Amino acid sequence: MEFFRIKKDIPFMRHALTFNIISFITFLLAVFFLATSGLHLSVEFTGGTLVEVTYPEAPELEPIREALDDAGYPDAQVQNFGSARDVLIRLPNRDDLDTGRVSELTMATLQSVAGPAPELRRVEFVGPQVGKELASDGAMALLLVIFGIVVYLAIRFEWRFAVSAIIANLHDVIIILGFFAFFQWEFSLPVLAAVLAVLGYSVNESVVVFDRVRETFKKRRNLSTPQVLDHAITSTISRTVITHGSTQMMVLSMLLFGGATLHYFAMALTIGILFGIYSSVLVASPLVMWLGVSREQFVKPKREKEEAVV
């Protein structure tokens, strides 16, 4: 069984401009949604209290809302979470409340509502000072990833590869965020972790293609730069699809069996994987070409490599 029966190198680079325009438009759309609707940040970032309870049978949400309103939380959000029996309550931080006690007061209020008593599933309370820190830590982590990857690729390959890989993959990150902004999915810490993991993962993809590019430059002296890129992409495409397919199987399994907690985590990974294939192949490679990669740049690394093998 072999999925990919490709006789000739596919002329990807002939359409380089088209691909770049497509990504540019997607990118702009993502930025537009991020700017207009913004991310729906979770309690971890905004600060506040989140109480998840489960009932023996599906409760009416309206009495719960009213009871919370009476208890002094008119700004409480009450919604179902995962199933009709599970209820999620979000309360923003307020200066006039003793924040440390909110979760208990909420539970007490819920127990006072007529009907079956709820069982506490989880409580998350995040003070205002923590939220800001998490956001800045997240940004720092992103910067560190970008810096680390650029430096590593620049040393291992060439600065042109490093720059193209990171641009291509940051474009993925923005697009994932754009999806979260557009659908107003909740952006939580695990999602942030997923986004950063995807960043590292799709750089993989670029690395595999670049490895081939380097090898092809060295081995086949008669090809032009676009032909080299075409050849590299074509000969790795089967691996690209199979690898991502396998990873996606795992992620799909998380999406199906992981429950509500892992839902958006798996969602971010899915988008990241799909766009990762596209961007690292069809965005990074044209960028390398525009940046002017050529055979001469690999004369030196070739010698080093031979010495290393000996």
Next chain:
Amino acid sequence: MNRYPLWKNILIGLVLFFGLIYTLPNFYGEVPAVQVSSGKATLKLDSALAAPIEQALRDAQVPYDGLFVDANSIRVRLASTENQLRAKDAIEKRLNPDPSDPSYIVALNLLSASPTWLTAIHALPMYLGLDLRGGVHFLLEVDMPGAITKRLDATAGDLRTLLRDKDVRHAGIVREGNAIQLRFRDAAQRDAARNAILDSTRDLQLVDRDDGSTDLKLIATLTPVAQQTIRDFAIKQNITTLHNRINELGVAEPVIQQQGADRIVVQLPGVQDVAKAKDILGRTATLEVRMVDDSPGALEAALAGNVPFGTELYTERGGSPLLVRSQVVLTGDRLTDAQPGFDGQTNEPAVHLTLDAAGSRIFRDVTRENVGKRMAILLIEKGKGEVVTAPVIRSEIGGGRVQISGSMTTTEANDVALLLRAGSLAAPMEIIEERTVGPSLGADNIAKGFNSTLWGFIAIAVFMSGYYMLFGVVSVIALAANLLLLVALLSLLQATLTLPGIAAMALTLGMAIDANVLINERIREELRNGVSPQAAIHTGYDRAFDTILDSNITTLIAGIALLVFGSGPVRGFAVVHCLGILTSMFSAILISRMLVNLIYGRRRKVESLSIGQIWKPGKAS
């Protein structure tokens, strides 16, 4: 050329063997246990305690199947929850004859059911995070400015005593913001004061200030070094205090750790009663001893809304108002012990306090000078004070042993003693993060994480074996080995496994297959180019190695960034992710190669490889 030297095979075999052993404890599950740990800082737990525990269990006829002694606790393994409760009662009765003053904490816990020989070589099950086992997580922030202010207040008191001892006359010592202001009538007294202060302490910086008023001023501020010491001390003191308080809760394995400069993480696995936990943690109670202002008319004036300067109005237990001087005589820092008991003469419930040397001296001086007057003992909680008791000083009290009695029940005496003994906090704390996970959600999370990984793994296994045939099977075995090694490593390091950690495990497996896909695709490509099977294996692995290394390093960079900057759930994810990348490199390259070598390397002539159909361009199929 496709043979590993014997030592390499043996080495890989050994790694897998140890991986298997350290993974084993995870399969045994957990059994009920009773854990005994020391309830007092002064009481050290040792193996000598095992004998009375065994005796108690024998007397109560509770069967048990194992008793383990470690540095901080003794654990008894039991067959059922029913026996667990009976054992707890029996041990409790034996070790704590006086329930009001427990020396040992006897708590219910779970122990791994793995055989003793595994436990002996430190093969333990993975350490599950709170989101998987249920429990409470708090992040507390210590109010450092509060600690500094408190220290300055105490210092102001010390300076008064010092200047009085040295016969230096001053016109008032008050704290203003982060400085203490000392006023003097003339320059000579100020110089004398400056010398006296500089002789006695190095923590203060002194600056003269003459701002045209009649008094000469000396401004004392804490040196940066002293401030740093106070901060360090405050957080250490608070951690100790929390330890003591949590001990009173009887939690089996609490985690209390400093995080950053001014934060403390508290994790209480298995605790469901959040309200009680918070109550005990949140009690930022500090003890203060102050004098009562009994001057005639003062109380009436205060009640009329005109509180005299330098005093504060409080309500005594029982409801009657009391006017207390703002000046603090003594704080809870000077307290070394507090025990409930009874008054020797009246037989009323009482609390016996023991003060340290400095505290004893201050207390002796104050009581000597104020015989016949009343002194108030206040508990300050969250900035609000409550007068616990305000006894009349009958005589000078020396030796640092103080008894508080009057209008207390036995329970109240116990509570007050517990609160005071648990230690006062050096600085108030605030809960800035709370995460509670109910036990049902914890179990759900484990099931969901496990199912995701299982089904994802099966899907990959089916696909890989179908697509790459024998080489696919080899890849799947390598992937399984990867999972085994990862679980073994997590168990060995006792790194906390959380739900994001399980997700990372699944994701890492999904990503790890990349290395094998790369290798298999390379081998196919070599075969397509007409290379002989043995050579194809060799070059396939060789060529793929560089790529695998590069791509894993970039993933690792992302993992490390998450590890450095991540907190909470992200850190749990990052730890597993990073470890998973390392184990996947080992298994995808070395283990799969070893298997391929064992299958094909020994044969002299290999006609074809079972790696799925090789399609060659030009030959239409």
